[in-house]
Amino acid sequence: MIYQLKPLGYAYDSLEPYIDKETMEIHHSKHHQGYVNKLNLALEKNLNLQEKPISEILKDLNSIPENIRSSVMNNGGGVYNHDFFWSILKKKIAPKGEIIEELNKKFGSFEEFKNQFTNSATTLFGSGWTWLVLENNELKIIQTKNQDSPISKNQIPLIAIDVWEHAYYLKYQNKRPEYIENFFNIINWEKVNHLFLESKK
Numbered sequence: 001m002i003y004q005l006k007p008l009g010y011a012y013d014s015l016e017p018y019i020d021k022e023t024m025e026i027h028h029s030k031h032h033q034g035y036v037n038k039l040n041l042a043l044e045k046n047l048n049l050q051e052k053p054i055s056e057i058l059k060d061l062n063s064i065p066e067n068i069r070s071s072v073m074n075n076g077g078g079v080y081n082h083d084f085f086w087s088i089l090k091k092k093i094a095p096k097g098e099i100i101e102e103l104n105k106k107f108g109s110f111e112e113f114k115n116q117f118t119n120s121a122t123t124l125f126g127s128g129w130t131w132l133v134l135e136n137n138e139l140k141i142i143q144t145k146n147q148d149s150p151i152s153k154n155q156i157p158l159i160a161i162d163v164w165e166h167a168y169y170l171k172y173q174n175k176r177p178e179y180i181e182n183f184f185n186i187i188n189w190e191k192v193n194h195l196f197l198e199s200k201k
């Protein structure tokens with residue numbers, strides 16, 4: 001199978017003003033596409049792996065031959081992480097549902113969850129991601145480096161923020177905290193709640 005860039009499912013300007021159209025266009029059509037292309041290149045000669053969805057490959061890193069493992073991790077992770085990221089973004093969705101009750105329970109309050117998530121995303125050194133995941137049915141905020149993916153560690157992603165500079169630099173330059181603050185305006189809580197309920201089953 002040849003991996004393809006998935007369409008965003010919404011217009012590049014849908015998340016304005018929090019994420020600008022130009023950033024979305026470059027991020028999706030150049031960066032994300034680049035990961036797809038390099039993944040295809042890395043798996044060119046491996047027909048067994050090519051038959052699997054990328055999520056399955058990432059859940060079993062040991063199944064990847066050593067000579068292409070880091071390339072598949074980096075580029076396959078890039079494909080999977082961005083697919084996930086785009087899927088949980090939408091404007092004007094109020095935080096509500098079972099997930100919010102669970103966040104209140106786990107962190108004491110929604111504000112405290114927001115503080116800890118923001119702190120994690122702000123302090124991540126270099127390129128990577130901050131996530132809200134479920135691990136053994138427990139909510140956790142975690143960081144991953146580069147394009148490492150939580151699914152490789154048996155964690156189920158619920159929220160992701162890309163803090164690579166390419167995700168925000170055009171609009172926010174060095175002001176990563178401002179980008180993170182605005183990210184809270186575009187979390188699709190309906191989707192996150194759905195993922196939460198699905199993964200508890």
Ligand code: MN
Pocket residue numbers: 027031082162164166167
């Ligand atoms: Mn990115």
